[in-house]
Amino acid sequence: MNYTVSDFYNTYKEHLKMLCGKGGLVRTVSSMGILDYEFLPEVSGKYKHYNFDKDQLVVTTFMYARNNPNLVMDAIKDLINVGVSGLVIKDIFKLRIPETVLRYAEAKNFPVFVLEPGSLFIEDIIFDVKTAIVRQASSCRIERELDIITQEGIIEQEVYDHAKLINPSFETQHKVYYIHMGNNMSRDSFADYVRRYAGSPLDIPEAILAPFGTGLLYITSWEHRAILKDSAIVEAIREELKVQDSFIGISDTHYYLGELGLSIKEAAYASLIASEKHMPSENYENLGLLRMVFPLSDNKILNDYSAKILTPIRDFDLESNGKLMETLAAWSKHGMSFPEAAAELHQHENTLRYRMDKIGQITGLDFKKAGDAQQLNMAFLTDYCQELKQKL
Numbered sequence: 435m436n437y438t439v440s441d442f443y444n445t446y447k448e449h450l451k452m453l454c455g456k457g458g459l460v461r462t463v464s465s466m467g468i469l470d471y472e473f474l475p476e477v478s479g480k481y482k483h484y485n486f487d488k489d490q491l492v493v494t495t496f497m498y499a500r501n502n503p504n505l506v507m508d509a510i511k512d513l514i515n516v517g518v519s520g521l522v523i524k525d526i527f528k529l530r531i532p533e534t535v536l537r538y539a540e541a542k543n544f545p546v547f548v549l550e551p552g553s554l555f556i557e558d559i560i561f562d563v564k565t566a567i568v569r570q571a572s573s574c575r576i577e578r579e580l581d582i583i584t585q586e587g588i589i590e591q592e593v594y595d596h597a598k599l600i601n602p603s604f605e606t607q608h609k610v611y612y613i614h615m616g617n618n619m620s621r622d623s624f625a626d627y628v629r630r631y632a633g634s635p636l637d638i639p640e641a642i643l644a645p646f647g648t649g650l651l652y653i654t655s656w657e658h659r660a661i662l663k664d665s666a667i668v669e670a671i672r673e674e675l676k677v678q679d680s681f682i683g684i685s686d687t688h689y690y691l692g693e694l695g696l697s698i699k700e701a702a703y704a705s706l707i708a709s710e711k712h713m714p715s716e717n718y719e720n721l722g723l724l725r726m727v728f729p730l731s732d733n734k735i736l737n738d739y740s741a742k743i744l745t746p747i748r749d750f751d752l753e754s755n756g757k758l759m760e761t762l763a764a765w766s767k768h769g770m771s772f773p774e775a776a777a778e779l780h781q782h783e784n785t786l787r788y789r790m791d792k793i794g795q796i797t798g799l800d801f802k803k804a805g806d807a808q809q810l811n812m813a814f815l816t817d818y819c820q821e822l823k824q825k826l
Contacts, residue, residue, distance in 0.1 A: 436462040436574075437567045439520045439545050441625075442491060445566070449553040450522075454536045455545035461519040462489050464567065466560045469494035469509065469521075488517030491563065493524065493549075493556050500527040507535045510544065520545035524556055566625065573624070576600050576644045580651070583695040586732075590692030597694045601653075603639040608655035608694060610685040611667060612701035613677055614709050615649040616825070624650070627675050634674040636667075643675075647826040649705065650675070651698060655691070668715050681708035682715040703728040706822040722769070723815060731819035743813035746796050758796075761789040766814040770807055 440459040443450060467490040486492065492513060499505040506529070513521060521539075523529065525548045539546050549559075579600045583593050597604055615623075624645050631643045641654040652671060654661075662670075664684050672678050683705025685697040700718040707724065708716035718725065730736055747758050760779065765786065768774035776783045790801045799806040 436464075437563075437571075438462055439491065441566065442520075442563060443545075443547070445562075445625075446549075446554070446559070449550055451548045451550070453531065453546045453548060454540040455520065455543055457543035458520060458545045461545070463491045463519050463563065464489040466490065466563050467492045467518070468556070468560075469496075469513075470498075486513060486516045486518055490518050491520050491522065492518050493522045493559065495524045495526050496529050497527065500529060503530055503532055506531060507538065510535055510539055510546070514539075514542050514544050518544075520547070522547045522549055522559070524549045524551060526551050573628075573645060576642070577646070580644060580646055580698070584698055585695070588695060590690065593695050594690075594692040597691050600644070601640075601642045604642075604653075604691055605640050605655040605657040606691045607657060607661075607687065607689050608653060608691060608697060609661070609664075609687050610694075610697040610701040611652040611654075611671060612646070612683040612685075612698070612705040613650040613652070613671060613675070614681040614683065614702075614705035614825075615677070616709075627677075630675050634670070636670055636674055646698065647702065649680075649702075649826075650677075651701070653694070653698075661687075664715075664717065681705050681713070683708055684715060684717045686718050699729070702826055703819075703822075706825060709825070710822070723811075724819065727812070727815045728819045728823075731816050731823065736816050737820065740813040740816040743797055743799065743809065744817055747793055750792075750796055756789065756792065758789050758793050761786050762793060762810065762814050763818070765790065765801075766811050766818070770801075770811055 438459065439461045442463060443452065443459060465487060467486050469486075469492050494509075496506060496509075499509070510521065521544070523531075523546065531546070536546070579596045582588065583596050583600075627650060628643065631637055636643070636652065636654075638654070640656060641652065644651045644653070652667075654667070668682050668684070671682060672680075683701045683703065685700035685704070688694070688697050703724070704716045704718040704721065707721060708714070721728070744759070747762065750756050751758055761775070764775035764778050765772065768778065772783045772786055776786055779786070793810070794800045794806070797810070799810050801807045801810060
């Protein structure tokens with residue numbers, strides 16, 4: 435995930451006017467450069483191939499061209515040839531850019547912006563963009579490490595080693611908070627969260643904020659200091675990051691950093707249940723049987739077992755709109771309780787019992803028998819966990 439011209443434009447949009455080159459907004463920006471004297475006729479050819487690099491975003495006042503706007507064309511042609519990503523003109527001299535220059539840059543998908551004088555200092559822009567480039571690169575590296583850590587089959591020592599690459603200051607005891615953002619998560623919004631996080635009470639050496647899936651991970655660790663209560667950390671996350679409407683999942687406390695991959699999954703699974711129940715937050719320790727089903731729900735044997743039971747139920751619903759899956763879902767989610775399932779569906783308990791009897795006729799599994807009820811429950815929960823995981 436590279437920093438791009440689009441990222442720059444979106445950050446400073448209120449101070450910029452885009453003259454041309456919209457098709458080049460996807461260009462990568464790897465550094466910043468300043469155009470000062472390099473294209474003066476008397477030094478032409480001496481510096482332009484040394485002072486500018488591919489994927490640079492170049493800033494200039496075009497002071498040397500203020501009395502001869504035609505010099506702008508030579509500069510833009512050479513910058514394009516070098517592979518520069520775009521040009522930002524601080525309009526101090528009210529330079530009139532010839533239309534031929536703008537048409538040429540447009541044809542080459544070369545973005546050219548005008549920065550209003552007095553709005554921002556060039557030095558501040560250069561510093562901010564360089565910081566964003568480093569942050570973006572760091573974010574990409576962390577995402578790659580997190581992907582490795584959460585792979586199936588990775589051994590704990592490897593998890594430990596990769597966790598230390600993410601943050602060498604991680605202590606071994608840790609806890610993970612997953613902020614489920616859904617479709618509200620984007621690269622631009624993550625940059626905003628990082629800015630809010632920096633310098634906040636959450637920002638300690640032994641912790642980190644990172645993007646993961648469709649949300650944010652807050653990983654905090656400790657060794658000899660007291661850990662805050664979950665309620666205090668959740669409140670701080672909401673207050674500092676401004677994520678009041680999100681659903682937060684909380685992992686168990688783990689005492690070895692080699693279990694970080696497991697902690698991340700626990701927090702993510704808990705956030706899914708919080709989202710389903712429209713609860714502000716949920717702890718993994720409260721998920722009951724789902725603590726076992728979530729990690730195993732990708733298993734082929736378990737999935738085949740679930741499909742064998744649920745497919746005929748779904749087929750019946752398609753043919754007769756029997757609402758059997760809806761009934762099974764409510765019954766299972768509420769711990770096989772008919773009163774709670776009936777309250778959710780606004781149906782009489784006897785109606786739900788009738789439908790569960792129908793499921794028994796179709797599957798051969800009688801909910802009134804403990805062993806059969808467990809099979810029905812496990813089949814649904816396996817399918818349910820698989821469905822929820824698609825939202826991560």
